[in-house]
Amino acid sequence: MPPALHELSLSGSRFTVLYHLHGGRDTARAMAEDICFEQTVEFPPDLVPAGGVRDHVVGRVERFDEIGPKTFAAHISFAEETVGSELTQLLNVLFGNISLKPGIRLVDFTLTEDLMARFHGPRFGVRGLRERLGVGERPLLCTALKPMGLSPERLASLARDFALGGIDVIKDDHGLADQGFCPFDGRVARCAEAVARANDETGLRSIYVPNVTAPGEVLFQRIARAQHAGAGGLLMAPGLLGLDTMRRNADDNRLDLPILSHPALLGGFVTSARSGMSHAVLFGKLQRLAGADATIFPHSGGRFSFTPEVCRSLARACHSPLGELRPIFPVPAGGMTLERVPEILDFYGRDVMLLIGGDLHRHGDLVRTCERFRKLVD
Amino acid sequence: MPPALHELSLSGSRFTVLYHLHGGRDTARAMAEDICFEQTVEFPPDLVPAGGVRDHVVGRVERFDEIGPKTFAAHISFAEETVGSELTQLLNVLFGNISLKPGIRLVDFTLTEDLMARFHGPRFGVRGLRERLGVGERPLLCTALKPMGLSPERLASLARDFALGGIDVIKDDHGLADQGFCPFDGRVARCAEAVARANDETGLRSIYVPNVTAPGEVLFQRIARAQHAGAGGLLMAPGLLGLDTMRRNADDNRLDLPILSHPALLGGFVTSARSGMSHAVLFGKLQRLAGADATIFPHSGGRFSFTPEVCRSLARACHSPLGELRPIFPVPAGGMTLERVPEILDFYGRDVMLLIGGDLHRHGDLVRTCERFRKLVD
Numbered sequence: 001m002p003p004a005l006h007e008l009s010l011s012g013s014r015f016t017v018l019y020h021l022h023g024g025r026d027t028a029r030a031m032a033e034d035i036c037f038e039q040t041v042e043f044p045p046d047l048v049p050a051g052g053v054r055d056h057v058v059g060r061v062e063r064f065d066e067i068g069p070k071t072f073a074a075h076i077s078f079a080e081e082t083v084g085s086e087l088t089q090l091l092n093v094l095f096g097n098i099s100l101k102p103g104i105r106l107v108d109f110t111l112t113e114d115l116m117a118r119f120h121g122p123r124f125g126v127r128g129l130r131e132r133l134g135v136g137e138r139p140l141l142c143t144a145l146k147p148m149g150l151s152p153e154r155l156a157s158l159a160r161d162f163a164l165g166g167i168d169v170i171k172d173d174h175g176l177a178d179q180g181f182c183p184f185d186g187r188v189a190r191c192a193e194a195v196a197r198a199n200d201e202t203g204l205r206s207i208y209v210p211n212v213t214a215p216g217e218v219l220f221q222r223i224a225r226a227q228h229a230g231a232g233g234l235l236m237a238p239g240l241l242g243l244d245t246m247r248r249n250a251d252d253n254r255l256d257l258p259i260l261s262h263p264a265l266l267g268g269f270v271t272s273a274r275s276g277m278s279h280a281v282l283f284g285k286l287q288r289l290a291g292a293d294a295t296i297f298p299h300s301g302g303r304f305s306f307t308p309e310v311c312r313s314l315a316r317a318c319h320s321p322l323g324e325l326r327p328i329f330p331v332p333a334g335g336m337t338l339e340r341v342p343e344i345l346d347f348y349g350r351d352v353m354l355l356i357g358g359d360l361h362r363h364g365d366l367v368r369t370c371e372r373f374r375k376l377v378d
Numbered sequence: 379m380p381p382a383l384h385e386l387s388l389s390g391s392r393f394t395v396l397y398h399l400h401g402g403r404d405t406a407r408a409m410a411e412d413i414c415f416e417q418t419v420e421f422p423p424d425l426v427p428a429g430g431v432r433d434h435v436v437g438r439v440e441r442f443d444e445i446g447p448k449t450f451a452a453h454i455s456f457a458e459e460t461v462g463s464e465l466t467q468l469l470n471v472l473f474g475n476i477s478l479k480p481g482i483r484l485v486d487f488t489l490t491e492d493l494m495a496r497f498h499g500p501r502f503g504v505r506g507l508r509e510r511l512g513v514g515e516r517p518l519l520c521t522a523l524k525p526m527g528l529s530p531e532r533l534a535s536l537a538r539d540f541a542l543g544g545i546d547v548i549k550d551d552h553g554l555a556d557q558g559f560c561p562f563d564g565r566v567a568r569c570a571e572a573v574a575r576a577n578d579e580t581g582l583r584s585i586y587v588p589n590v591t592a593p594g595e596v597l598f599q600r601i602a603r604a605q606h607a608g609a610g611g612l613l614m615a616p617g618l619l620g621l622d623t624m625r626r627n628a629d630d631n632r633l634d635l636p637i638l639s640h641p642a643l644l645g646g647f648v649t650s651a652r653s654g655m656s657h658a659v660l661f662g663k664l665q666r667l668a669g670a671d672a673t674i675f676p677h678s679g680g681r682f683s684f685t686p687e688v689c690r691s692l693a694r695a696c697h698s699p700l701g702e703l704r705p706i707f708p709v710p711a712g713g714m715t716l717e718r719v720p721e722i723l724d725f726y727g728r729d730v731m732l733l734i735g736g737d738l739h740r741h742g743d744l745v746r747t748c749e750r751f752r753k754l755v756d
Binding site: 251 | 529618
């Protein structure tokens, strides 16, 4: 007894998702058809009621092309109504159940105008962040307060040196949460003050960006305290918080701080080339849709394994037109060194935020080292 | 100028994480050492200050064994203070940055007593859910309201039939959010009422479990409305919401409803055997730590690709001792059929919740089919 169809009225507007499918032609074609059902009705194809559900709610293979040995590109469209207006449900339609099926990779997606209008994206973006920092066209400089285990006082002292040396964005290491040896409130108050005082001396507008990644009960409280203490931005790890949680805070009009997104725990989606998501979607498009003003990721040749090609696609996703959403800063990181700055600039151009952590501690006087870093981008 | 060490006082209590590392012996050994730094200080080893940070904050390789061709098991311990008391930071220490490094798989972890005491886990668990449903020792029956595209009225009519047929847990399909063709409020009110009326007729205690996976601004409101409307449980997809968001609601004393966890978007972590997390950690231990009372996953032989071995480890993680946390129900799903029920029962034993969706619609009268399903487990 397949239930009868009620009056289902849909706009006919559909958005399109590009998947790469790995397998022989017949297998890949079957995977494409399967995605159409799995991501919508999740019902045996022969039992889906005829009419609107079958004709419009079920996904539709719009194109299917061989693009390499046992690799196919499937463009699949979905009715925009399957998403409603929610990021959680968008993620679900894009890749919910099929994340569990090997051989399917989410490579790109293009939303309808109506869907795009439901996402506000970054509050600041490239231009807004530049204005806030008072930095015209040069690349931005970023570093992290670490190592974990230092007291708030020691971290504040580092923050002061970084600010005196002209680092624009001084962020918590993402492992600093609210540990007993470095409680959130004490750390944030001291580091924000240290940076403010250094700014008084230098005349610059460096910002301190605390890590507010935290359990739901205290997340907003930490954000509010950070803002109150004079933080100039917020570090969030959407892999730990949920992507929508970052978006919610980006959309919160009580807040007026740029967001740096950290990639912790997101790696699961990109370690296999045949499954998961493309780097451009995960670290670019989705971050932008979810309100990040800058997205941290491991640049090739550091401690991680991203290829130059992948980094280039990711940077493109940060800058390319995406509805009305602002472009954002790619933040290549993960073991970068002063030595590599010219090469990295060559790679990303000027709209980039360079994040160097440990290496700044390797060259003697910290303030001088930061000044050297600064000269490399001026 | 590596910053000097402040007085760092740690308890000495450490928790242990098991990683499988893929590569030659020297490579794998180097990966193990790298994890110790990457997951804590994230600082070049030669620059980490001597004393407490180096001796206690940095992870420690406790065991390192070859377990197969180019496969090594590394037991690495971390000071419990690196986590503080937060699930977000626990996830970060377990697998934050290294999720981005191929060849590392998080296989298991054992927390200290103190850390375990910070997690309340499932509010109901196996026993609590059985009590609520009035079901002694038999396996529980579950189905999903679908396909997407049906109106609230049609779904309520299905819910009624399922309840009349004796299905214990009648959940929304996880693709039902708040779409225009099936708004949350209308659906939940109608389906909850339909199940309540059917219960009046049957004398059973079937529950309706709406999908409350939603953006942060409306999540709690939906949960509260579901509870008010008479829902008997909540369906949440922690992959879409964030694992901590599920935990937060499980810990919320204003709520008194069991939680079914749905695996949407979590697949990224398990599609590669050499990276990501073990199924037992992702769908078992972490779900339990985050308060799920039942965890849905694709059983082997259905539409997905989990092996029997993987399903067995996952079920074990649901039932095995884990501090004081209650055992929870494994919910094998993903294309299960009535035909397979005896075999699935044989596999999981009695403390299982059987989820059959589409196949229930394949055998004529829906109420009769549910009664058949019921007889298979009585």
